[in-house]
Amino acid sequence: MNLRVRKLYEALFALEDLRDIFRQALPGGLDESEEEQLSNGIARVETIIKDLKEGRGSPIKYAEDKIELRTREEEFININPIQPGGRLTAEARKTLIAYGDGYSVCDMCLEGRLDKIRKPAVDEFHAELADFVGMDEVRVVPGARRGFQAVTSSLLEKGDVVIVSDLGHYTEYLAVETAGGVIKEVPSGPKNIITGDAVADRIESVKKETGKLPKLIIIEHFDYSFGNEHDVYGVGKVAKEYDIPFLYNGAYSVGMVPVNGKNIGADFVVGSGHKGMASVAPSGILATTDEWTPKVFRSSQIVGDVTGRRFENKEPAMLGCTLMGGTLLSMMASFPHVKERVKRWDAEVKKSNYFINEFLRIAGNKISSEYPRKHTLSKVDTRDSFDRIAKTHKRRGYFLSDELKRKGIVGEFAGSTRVWKLNTYGLSWDRIKYLSETFIEIAEKYALSVKRN
Numbered sequence: 054m055n056l057r058v059r060k061l062y063e064a065l066f067a068l069e070d071l072r073d074i075f076r077q078a079l080p081g082g083l084d085e086s087e088e089e090q091l092s093n094g095i096a097r098v099e100t101i102i103k104d105l106k107e108g109r110g111s112p113i114k115y116a117e118d119k120i121e122l123r124t125r126e127e128e129f130i131n132i133n134p135i136q137p138g139g140r141l142t143a144e145a146r147k148t149l150i151a152y153g154d155g156y157s158v159c160d161m162c163l164e165g166r167l168d169k170i171r172k173p174a175v176d177e178f179h180a181e182l183a184d185f186v187g188m189d190e191v192r193v194v195p196g197a198r199r200g201f202q203a204v205t206s207s208l209l210e211k212g213d214v215v216i217v218s219d220l221g222h223y224t225e226y227l228a229v230e231t232a233g234g235v236i237k238e239v240p241s242g243p244k245n246i247i248t249g250d251a252v253a254d255r256i257e258s259v260k261k262e263t264g265k266l267p268k269l270i271i272i273e274h275f276d277y278s279f280g281n282e283h284d285v286y287g288v289g290k291v292a293k294e295y296d297i298p299f300l301y302n303g304a305y306s307v308g309m310v311p312v313n314g315k316n317i318g319a320d321f322v323v324g325s326g327h328k329g330m331a332s333v334a335p336s337g338i339l340a341t342t343d344e345w346t347p348k349v350f351r352s353s354q355i356v357g358d359v360t361g362r363r364f365e366n367k368e369p370a371m372l373g374c375t376l377m378g379g380t381l382l383s384m385m386a387s388f389p390h391v392k393e394r395v396k397r398w399d400a401e402v403k404k405s406n407y408f409i410n411e412f413l414r415i416a417g418n419k420i421s422s423e424y425p426r427k428h429t430l431s432k433v434d435t436r437d438s439f440d441r442i443a444k445t446h447k448r449r450g451y452f453l454s455d456e457l458k459r460k461g462i463v464g465e466f467a468g469s470t471r472v473w474k475l476n477t478y479g480l481s482w483d484r485i486k487y488l489s490e491t492f493i494e495i496a497e498k499y500a501l502s503v504k505r506n
């Protein structure tokens with residue numbers, strides 16, 4: 054436990070308490086008792102800051118009753134497979150403090166449309182966001198999954214076929230299910246990689262089986278299981294040849310990897326705010342072309358039978374507004390950083406390969422993902438190394454988690470020493486080297502042999 058990190062939280066919380074005084078006071082100013090509360094509160098903050106400076110006092114464990122502090126990004130190196138791309142920037146954390154209240158983005162909503170709000174500059178953000186992924190129009194959505202759902206609910210009739218990868222994410226399946234569609238999977242084959250040819254073959258087989266073409270193709274650029282790169286350019290080409298709309302699933306790319314939807318040949322680009330854009334969950338984006346905008350971002354047509362009420366400025370596939378507060382503001386605050394960081398994707402891949410190369414020096418360690426790595430998410434196989442130790446260790450598979458935690462590393466699947474995933478995204482070179490050395494030290498401690506460099 055890092056006392057200074059805990060003190061930092063304590064100080065932040067104490068400042069929040071001060072904020073509450075103003076939230077209760079009359080607009081004119083504080084009365085006598087409130088002034089006293091304020092100065093007592095400030096004194097409390099000062100004491101905490103003094104403790105922080107001197108590194109003393111007792112560390113807090115809870116944010117609120119039964120809600121533990123979350124300090125894994127401050128006290129540890131976190132290699133959790135799904136979390137690194139959604140780690141907030143300092144800008145997002147600050148903005149979240151200011152915009153945490155419920156419908157906070159709606160202060161200056163003049164048209165009843167989220168994407169048209171000018172203060173804060175939500176409209177400008179939308180314009181830049183569409184450009185960022187190389188598409189014409191974009192909406193923010195509560196997670197990539199809601200982007201899939203907006204598309205499936207707009208494009209599918211009951212029984213329509215959707216092509217997905219056999220490595221597809223479960224949320225793609227559910228989005229097809231809720232729209233009454235049918236899934237046909239493309240095999241990723243022995244290499245665990247989807248090719249344009251495999252998609253074309255599957256389209257042909259669906260045509261033969263059903264006499265109809267699939268209504269939609271959903272393929273991820275990088276799958277959640279291996280973090281392998283799939284041939285989305287090839288898929289885009291095949292989709293064009295058959296004139297079937299292609300949804301590019303960028304949950305593991307948008308916000309980390311440079312993405313240009315039109316160059317890929319995508320009709321829809323879906324990204325995840327909390328997986329790839331340093332944003333609060335649930336958040337994400339759905340972008341499309343001018344061709345598909347009237348279909349997916351169509352206006353509401355419904356009319357109340359008694360009242361005659363209409364909602365023509367609302368978009369039914371979005372259920373009107375989507376991200377009305379902290380989620381959207383965190384996306385917006387992180388966006389300048391996100392736009393820059395995608396330019397450094399090559400460096401992230403380089404660090405990923407450095408780590409994996411070091412990891413593979415440990416005898417018996419294997420990589421299940423494609424190698425060399427093209428992503429920071431990797432699936433590793435330690436059945437012939439760490440799992441052998443686990444078999445006779447009194448803590449079983451937890452021995453590895455224990456050893457890692459002792460060295461300040463968390464996020465691996467606790468207790469798993471067989472086949473598991475990790476993600477090095479965003480780790481500095483110092484952290485990457487530390488991480489690599491730690492695995493080698495643990496191997497040596499348990500007498501696993503380590504190959505020389």
Ligand SMILES: *Cc1c(COP(=O)(O)O)cnc(C)c1O
Binds near residue numbers: 221225276302327328
């Ligand atoms: C994480 C993930 C999703 C789901 O993203 P959400 O933003 O949480 O809805 C979808 N597809 C893939 C490939 C993913 O990795």
